[in-house]
Each structure stands twice: as structure tokens, then as C-alpha cells.
Amino acid sequence: MKQLFISLFISFIAGTLYALAYPSFLGAGWFPLLFIALPLHLYSMSRRTSLENYLFAITGFNLGLNLTGYYWIPHTLQEFGNLPYSVALVISLLFTFILQPHWWFYALWLKFRPQLNWQSSLGLFASAVILSLLERFIQQQFPSFVGAPWLHLAPYLGLAPVFGVIIFSFFTYWLSLEIVQQLHTKNFKILPWVAFFIFMVVNAALPLEFKASDKTLKIRIVQANIGNFLKISSEWGDENSLSSIINSYYDLSTVKNDFQPDLIIWPETAYPNEFTLKQDIVPKLFSDIMEETKAEMLIGGYIRNPDYTSYETVFNSSILLSNNTMKASYQKNILIPFGETLPFGPFNKQVVQFIPAVSLFARGDGGEKLETRDGYRFIAPICYEILESEFIRKLLNEHKDNQFIINLTNDSWYGNTAEPYQHLFLSKWRALEFSLPIIRSTNTGITSVIYPNGSESKRLPIGDKNILEEVVPLPPAQNSLYQQLGILPFILFVVLFGVTLWWQERN
Numbered sequence: 001m002k003q004l005f006i007s008l009f010i011s012f013i014a015g016t017l018y019a020l021a022y023p024s025f026l027g028a029g030w031f032p033l034l035f036i037a038l039p040l041h042l043y044s045m046s047r048r049t050s051l052e053n054y055l056f057a058i059t060g061f062n063l064g065l066n067l068t069g070y071y072w073i074p075h076t077l078q079e080f081g082n083l084p085y086s087v088a089l090v091i092s093l094l095f096t097f098i099l100q101p102h103w104w105f106y107a108l109w110l111k112f113r114p115q116l117n118w119q120s121s122l123g124l125f126a127s128a129v130i131l132s133l134l135e136r137f138i139q140q141q142f143p144s145f146v147g148a149p150w151l152h153l154a155p156y157l158g159l160a161p162v163f164g165v166i167i168f169s170f171f172t173y174w175l176s177l178e179i180v181q182q183l184h185t186k187n188f189k190i191l192p193w194v195a196f197f198i199f200m201v202v203n204a205a206l207p208l209e210f211k212a213s214d215k216t217l218k219i220r221i222v223q224a225n226i227g228n229f230l231k232i233s234s235e236w237g238d239e240n241s242l243s244s245i246i247n248s249y250y251d252l253s254t255v256k257n258d259f260q261p262d263l264i265i266w267p268e269t270a271y272p273n274e275f276t277l278k279q280d281i282v283p284k285l286f287s288d289i290m291e292e293t294k295a296e297m298l299i300g301g302y303i304r305n306p307d308y309t310s311y312e313t314v315f316n317s318s319i320l321l322s323n324n325t326m327k328a329s330y331q332k333n334i335l336i337p338f339g340e341t342l343p344f345g346p347f348n349k350q351v352v353q354f355i356p357a358v359s360l361f362a363r364g365d366g367g368e369k370l371e372t373r374d375g376y377r378f379i380a381p382i383c384y385e386i387l388e389s390e391f392i393r394k395l396l397n398e399h400k401d402n403q404f405i406i407n408l409t410n411d412s413w414y415g416n417t418a419e420p421y422q423h424l425f426l427s428k429w430r431a432l433e434f435s436l437p438i439i440r441s442t443n444t445g446i447t448s449v450i451y452p453n454g455s456e457s458k459r460l461p462i463g464d465k466n467i468l469e470e471v472v473p474l475p476p477a478q479n480s481l482y483q484q485l486g487i488l489p490f491i492l493f494v495v496l497f498g499v500t501l502w503w504q505e506r507n
Contacts, residue, residue: 007044007053008060014041015064021149022069023421031152038146038176045110046180054107061103062096070095070142072417079228079413098141102134109134119181121189122501128174129494136166136390136487143387143426146172151428154454158206159199160432161452161480163490164389170494171199191504195497208432208453212473217376217404219439219472220261220295223447224248224270225465228412231443234272242272246285252467253289253297259469261295263372267443268300268382268410269316275326277305277315287324296372297321298380300408300441303329305362315362318380318408320370328371331364332382334391369399376474380406386427386438393483396434401477405430405438412444416462420446428454435480437472 018037022029044057066073073095077088109130117123135145147168150157159167178192226245234241249271253264273283286297303317315331371377379395379402386392386407396402407427411420424446431438431450438450445462449470460468481489 003048004053004056007047007057010044011041011057011060012064014038014044015061015066016068017064018061019065019069022144023425024069024418025071028421029149029152029425031149034146034149034172035176035179038172039179042176042180043183045107046184049110051107051111054110055104058100058103058107059096062099063093065099065144066093066096069144069418069422070099072414072419075415075417076413076419079415095141100135100140100144102131102138102140105134105138106131119185120505121191122498122505124177124181124192125174125494125498125501127177128170129498131173132166132170132490135169139388142384142422145169148426148429151425151432151454153203154428154432155208156204157208157432157454158203160208160429161435161482163493164433164482164487165429166487166490167493170490171196191501210437210452210455210473211435211475213476215374215376215403215474217372217374217472217474218260218262219265219449219468219470220253220255220259220263220293221265221439221441221447221460221468221470222249222252222270223267223442223445223460223464223466223468224252225444225463226270226412231269231272231412245270245272248465250285250289252465254292255467257469261293261469262374264289264293264295264297265406265408265439265441266297266299266301267441267447268408269302270408270443271299271301274302274304274314275317275319275329277303277329282321282324282326286321290321290324296327298370298406298408300382300410303331313362315364316382317364318370318382318406320380322373328368330367330370330380330382331362332385333364333366334385334388335363336384366398367395376404377402377477378404378406380408382407383409384423386430387423389430389433390486392430392434393486396436396479396483400479402436403474403477404472405434405436407438407440409440410443411446420444420462424448424450433480433482435475437474439472 014037017033020026020029021031021033021037041061045054047053073092074085074088077083077091078085118127145165147165150168175192175196182188230241230244234245249266290297299319301317301319303315304313318330320327320329370380377399381392381395411423414420427438427440428450431452432454435452437452440448440450445460445464447460447468449457449472457470458468460466
């Protein structure tokens with residue numbers, strides 16, 4: 001039992017260091033910690049080859065990650081459910097078991113894998129491939145891939161639009177496994193170090209660039225900084241709350257200056273009242289704004305489907321308004337458990353009475369084509385959807401030739417914590433993978449425009465009530481290799497490299 005608790009402690013330290021490679025309460029994050037944290041965790045797992053040791057080590061790692069990287073979860077649970085802090089803290093600790101679920105499956109793989117030489121160069125290479133694929137295909141509540149902290153090196157990540165984040169996860173896993181094995185055997189093997197060095201050099205030699213066309217989009221993003229309880233009160237029908245919110249958005253949307261926006265953007269669920277699916281005439285508020293500014297609008301709001309007969313009839317939506325009509329809309333597909341949906345099926349309606357801040361949204365199943373009046377096509381994923389690489393790829397390929405992404409978000413539930421910085425940090429990967437600018441509109445911050453080389457426009461910080469006006473240069477309507485082929489380039493790479501290692505070991 002003592003050995004198990006030692007594994008738990010070592011991996012707890014590893015999880016803490018891993019969290020600090022990301023933005024945290026200590027700052028923007030430090031990339032080199034990744035190559036201390038992961039080898040330390042893998043060493044802890046290798047101390048004893050028993051399933052109990054693996055599970056203790058994984059629990060320690062996820063606990064360190066939880067308490068350091070996701071320390072804001074209790075605050076959020078209090079905001080969502082109006083829970084006592086002690087109850088919110090206990091529930092937040094349960095997230096330890098779901099933060100990085102791929103490790104649990106990796107533990108089962110270690111225990112029941114075929115009896116081969118897994119400590120050879122080829123065996124460690126194969127283990128890194130397995131870890132990368134498990135991380136990719138086993139869904140995480142808050143995706144924190146091992147390759148994500150490489151973002152600190154942008155724009156020197158030239159392979160991101162080719163392979164996506166998975167290639168960076170793979171090289172991190174592979175080198176970490178080799179570090180543990182080489183220290184254990186005191187046998188230095190040069191090949192993985194040379195491969196890692198070449199990988200770094202190729203990324204640096206092909207820095208990310210933003211190849212813009214001669215087309216631009218003038219945007220005005222409204223960050224109204226609306227508090228949660230004012231927002232909820234307006235949605236429950238309080239006229240004073242509703243009037244306060246509408247006046248704030250109207251005043252910011254119609255600011256008088258020399259800037260002439262093409263598109264005015266409001267964040268996730270900004271408008272408290274409901275639209276109806278296929279609604280033609282828009283409320284007077286929006287027709288007045290569009291008349292005054294001569295701009296189109298993309299707003300976060302609610303759309304009710306009158307054909308639905310269940311109690312989950314309302315979509316969390318991105319709504320494109322043009323010429324005083326609802327031109328098109330997108331309904332959120334990926335709903336956040338215990339925030340936008342509950343897992344209790346027919347009992348959801350009863351449970352939600354005790355957690356009134358939880359919404360019960362209907363789940364979208366795709367989206368209409370979103371296109372500005374100048375013919376610029378885009379997608380508009382909502383909140384955490386931007387973190388799911390394969391899902392964003394699916395949206396982009398559903399209606400091709402997109403030239404930008406708009407991400408509507410409401411991070412107000414998290415307060416002035418590291419979560420908005422983490423959310424922004426992870427969102428940047430989609431700009432790199434798909435070579436498209438991301439226009440990020442938030443209720444309380446951080447609002448900015450992310451460019452495909454990892455750079456950003458000016459930000460609207462947390463708690464700021466303001467507008468961000470930018471002239472966004474648009475790329476040509478073309479697709480990155482990663483958008484076209486997904487992880488196929490990665491699979492081809494590991495097969496070719498794996499065959500080379502096999503040939504080398506055989507001879």
C-alpha cells in the first residue's frame with residue numbers, strides 16, 4: 001500500500017506541473033514543464049506493473065490537474081446551482097475521474113496488452129501512438145491535450161495545418177516514454193532525440209503565416225458584461241432586467257464614430273427573448289440597429305421549435321440577421337452536462353426544479369449555411385464546441401469554402417479565474433489547424449480576433465463593458481490539409497516511421 005501512495009503522490013506532483021504548462025492562476029503557462037510532468041507521471045505508472053498502481057497513479061495525476069488547473073470548478077458549480085461551497089467542492093473533486101479519461105483506458109491496455117517487447121524502441125513508439133489515439137477519440141469534458149501547450153511556441157508550429165494538434169501530442173508522449181526508459185536502463189538511444197530535433201526544426205523552418213486575400217470584414221463585437229443573475233432574471237420575464245440588457249446592447253451596437261461595420265456580433269445567449277424557427281420578421285430592436293448602422297448582425301440567442309412536443313424545445317443558437325429577417329441560424333450541437341442538459345432522461349424536468357440555473361436545451365443536428373451579404377461564408381460554433389477539433393472540421397466540411405469562424409461564448413459563470421484564459425488558449429488551436437481567423441465574442445471577456453499564425457488582435461479583458469472594432473483580413477476560400485484529410489496524414493506518418501523502426505530492429 002505504501003508503494004501505491006508513493007505513486008499517487010508522484011503523479012499528483014506531475015498533474016500539478018502539467019496544469020502549470022497551461023494558463024493558470026500563476027500566469028500564462030510554461031511550456032518546458034510539459035517535459036517534466038509527463039515523464040514523472042509515466043515513471044510513477046511504471047514503478048509497479050499492477051492495475052492498482054496504474055489506477056492510483058492516474059488518480060493522483062488527475063487530482064493534481066483538477067486542483068491546480070481547474071480550481072475554478074467549485075465557483076462555477078456555485079454559480080450554476082446555487083450550491084453551498086462545501087457541496088460544490090465535493091462535486092468538483094468527482095471531476096478528477098473524468099478530466100482525462102483516456103488514461104483509464106491506457107491503464108487497461110497496459111494490463112491486458114499482448115506479451116511483446118514494449119520497452120523496445122518500436123514498442124515505445126507504438127505506445128505513444130496508442131496514447132495519442134486514445135486522447136483524440138475518447139471525449140474529454142474540458143479538452144486538455146498533451147500537445148496543446150506547444151501553442152506557446154507559435155508561430156513556429158508549421159505542421160499544425162497539416163497534422164493538427166495530434167502530432168504534437170504524439171511527439172510529447174514518445175519523448176516522455178523514451179526519457180523514462182532511458183533513465184531506467186541508463187542506455188542512451190539517439191534516434192528519438194534526433195527525430196524530436198528534426199520535428200522542432202521543421203516546425204520552426206515553416207512558421208505559420210496568415211495569407212490574406214484582398215477581402216476584409218469590418219466587425220463590431222459587443223461585450224456588454226452582463227451579470228448572470230441579471231441575465232437569468234430577464235429570461236424569467238423581469239421587465240426591468242430585460243430593459244437594462246437591451247439598452248446596454250443597443251447603446252454599444254450603435255456607437256457613433258467613423259467606423260462602419262459590416263457585421264455586429266453579440267455573444268452567446270445575449271438576447272433574452274426567444275425567436276421561432278424559420279421566423280421571418282425580427283424584433284424592432286434589431287431592425288432599428290441594422291437601419292442605423294447599415295450592418296448585418298450575428299447574435300447569440302434562443303430559438304424555439306414549435307414542432308417539438310417535449311419540454312426540450314429551445315435551441316442555444318447563433319442567429320444571422322440581415323435585411324430585417326432571420327437569414328440563417330446554427331443550433332448548438334454539443335451541450336455541456338449539468339449546464340445545458342442533464343443525463344437523467346425523462347426525470348430531467350423534475351431535477352431541474354432543484355437546480356434552476358441549469359438549462360434544458362434541445363440538441364442541434366447541424367446548421368444552415370451562414371454567409372454574409374458579400375458572400376463570405378463562415379461557421380459559428382458556440383462556447384466549448386470550438387475545443388472539439390473533429391467537430392469543427394465536420395462543420396467546416398458541411399458547407400465548404402469558409403473564410404472565418406465566429407465563436408460565441410459566455411464565460412461569465414467562471415468569474416475572474418483562469419478559465420477564460422484557458423478557454424481562449426485552447427480555442428487558438430482551431431485557427432492554427434484550419435488556417436482561418438476566429439472572431440471570439442464573449443459576454444464578460446476575453447473578446448478578441450485570433451489569427452492563423454497564433455497572434456491576436458487587441459483584447460477586451462474580463463469585466464470590461466466595451467466594443468471591439470476590427471478590420472479582419474480574410475484568407476482565400478481554401479481548406480487546410482488537416483481540414484481535408486483529418487488524421488490521415490498522422491496515420492500515414494506513424495505507419496511509415498513505424499515500419500522504419502521495425503526494419504531497423506529486425507536488422
